Amino acid sequence: MSSCPRQANRILTLICATLAFSGCSSGRSPQDRFYRLVPEIHVQANSKVSAGTIMVSHLSSRGFTGGRRIVFRNKSHQFRVQRYAYELWVEPPATMIHDALVKALHAAAVADYVITPVDRANAEWVLSGSLFRAEYLID
């Protein structure tokens, strides 16, 4: 008989804990949205020229540009760069641009081989670049 109040207490505690947890999870958290760059590139394939091998280096990028956050700047706060909390690139922009460039060079057949640093082969030509800034300017 004496164990009944203790058991009721335990059940009550369990219910309270459940309510507390459900209370925490009842608010709808904003969903992340992801954006991908898929540039539709039209190039004409060269008649095969023996130009050897071209290596397309990864684009260098620093700071926000190297990450997946989409950043913006307000015209009224020119020096302050902010980032969206839930708007993200699928991959860092420099990576997506690099991939698109490699694909286009392949399609255009600019050289016998189009390689990337991952291939670890020697090349006669090196194409490189930098992404300095990719931010949305809001008035």
Add this chain to the structure above:
Amino acid sequence: MSLVSAQTRKMLFQRRYLEIQDIRDKSINQVVYAFDQALARFIENSVEDVGKTLRDCQSRIPECR
């Protein structure tokens, strides 16, 4: 963006910046779309320049390398 000879590090061409300036005050979807379109044209032009430079190099390899 620059193209160099791996052997001599000689610069064969250097390409201008890609700048998109007319996409203010739009939704993120529209901004991404505009960026995507501008990027496509930029890559097309760059690929054409690379192809032309390498074709030219076939006839004057010592100068290029």
